[in-house]
Ligand SMILES: Nc1ncnc2c1ncn2[C@@H]1O[C@H](COP(=O)(O)OP(=O)(O)O)[C@@H](O)[C@H]1O
């Protein structure tokens with residue numbers, strides 16, 4: 001069942017368009033993550049769903065009801081803000097019950113729901129404190145609690161973890177994933193951090209410059225990016241991009257890497273014109289000893305993480321290639337290496353950034 | 358190193374300067390306090406020691422002045438002016454900062470420009486206006502022109518810049534209308550800003566002299582500042598009695614400041630934390 005739908009949604013500030021036509025279907029119970037570089041319009045899109053920004057063009061429906069002009073509090077959504085936005089003059093209990101009080105929910109019911117949320121989030125001992133007396137992680141949990149008590153159809157999160165330190169961020173990430181299971185809630189979550197997106201999402205929406213670049217499951221986007229931007233954005237360390245050229249020869253059509261010793265990536269001729277320049281993408285972990293293609297490189301720098309090693313290696317033409325390897329403990333800077341990879345794993349993009357298959 | 362001559366000299370200069378300033382601001386209070394205990398003659402002679410005329414001065418003050426009425430007038434004017442100024446000017450400052458419109462900045466600058474017009478230039482037109490509205494010799498006439506205070510609007514707009522916009526968003530999602538956001542979120546969150554503004558407005562209203570002097574003409578409506586000044590400008594002013602009056606007139610502002618100085622300082626530093 002489709003719960004939330006965006007049809008040709010646009011947003012302009014003055015004459016400046018920041019959301020340039022977004023179509024999106026979000027199913028009930030889905031965890032959807034909007035990800036993209038800062039300024040690409042993620043928050044704006046989320047705030048349009050929340051009703052905090054007007055929709056300039058297009059339709060927004062929730063459960064098949066047109067929501068464009070419906071008050072934020074009547075959309076069946078709850079939102080968790082980046083700064084938590086807790087009311088500083090109210091206790092945790094009052095913060096969580098505030099919306100319900102305004103909706104005219106009876107006192108006993110408010111009390112019940114606040115306790116319920118407090119139990120889920122282990123906020124019991126903090127209920128009578130003011131936000132000022134809480135740590136960052138606790139404030140975050142209160143902000144989530146404030147959303148939970150309203151029993152919304154859809155939870156909206158705008159970069160909820162970006163104000164936390166690294167350790168707490170990982171902890172809260174797991175917490176949010178657990179909540180999603182426990183509440184069977186529909187969640188729309190905004191982040192600029194692709195690791196958060198990969199670990200949390202059922203469905204990732206990659207955005208750039210007000211446009212949706214690709215929608216898909218985390219692994220789909222990782223294995224099968226539609227364009228250069230998505231390929232570069234998803235995955236850490238980043239995918240390597242090398243200059244290549246389309247060539248036809250014995251055995252079919254290839255993307256060749258002219259600067260490199262021996263590397264031919266087979267692609268179908270349907271999409272490629274021989275002689276045109278392309279970009280070839282190889283993920284760092286796709287370098288394997290038994291690969292049939294190879295690059296001759298010199299190691300610039302090494303990062304030993306214990307379990308694996310990242311080698312930052314340079315080719316004679318100056319291009320930097322990152323290689324991930326399990327047995328790189330013996331490597332040294334300025335070693336000459338032949339990095340092998342399976343050409344079947346490499347991706348080819350045309351000059352406009354579109355993927356060639 | 359701490360005892361080298363340059364440091365000592367600079368310490369002497371600093372303390373000397375601070376001491377002089379402290380003396381200049383405290384001296385009138387001391388004079389007022391001692392004056393209240395001396396006879397008028399002694400004060401004119403420049404006696405700066407406690408005297409024995411305190412009881413006489415107080416008794417004279419209470420016979421010359423209808424104290425309850427005068428204080429009641431002052432209190433009425435001050436309370437209305439303070440409450441209305443805070444309500445109107447904080448709403449305006451909040452509105453100027455939060456709501457966008459094409460003419461916002463132009464309007465705002467025009468409002469700030471009014472700060473440069475001296476009150477003396479406005480007195481006569483204001484008086485004529487009040488006359489046309491038949492408000493001369495009423496307390497409404499004293500309060501009305503002070504309500505829209507450009508300075509307090511400015512102060513609230515500056516402080517509102519620190520009011521997080523996500524609080525407004527959270528409140529909207531929680532179902533609050535604009536006026537409810539103002540009343541239930543903004544006002545309590547900004548309470549130290551209100552406290553600081555309260556002190557300023559309260560003191561200004563209580564000490565207001567020139568405008569009440571013009572619009573209040575009968576003894577039934579006069580405020581404490583007017584009464585004291587008329588005592589001081591009598592043909593044979595009794596300075597001991599005047600000093601008793603000034604002490605009584607200073608008490609309310611002193612009390613307010615004493616109880617609210619912590620909030621005042623907080624409000625001046627910025628109220629949202
Ligand atoms: N109120 C506004 N007025 C004008 N431009 C805005 C406003 N809000 C956001 N923008 C612009 O819209 C673009 C998208 O912003 P935003 O949605 O906050 O990006 P993100 O959350 O992806 O970092 C940015 O270029 C930003 O400058």
Ligand SMILES: [Mg+2]
Pocket residue numbers: 042043044159
């Ligand atoms: Mg954002």
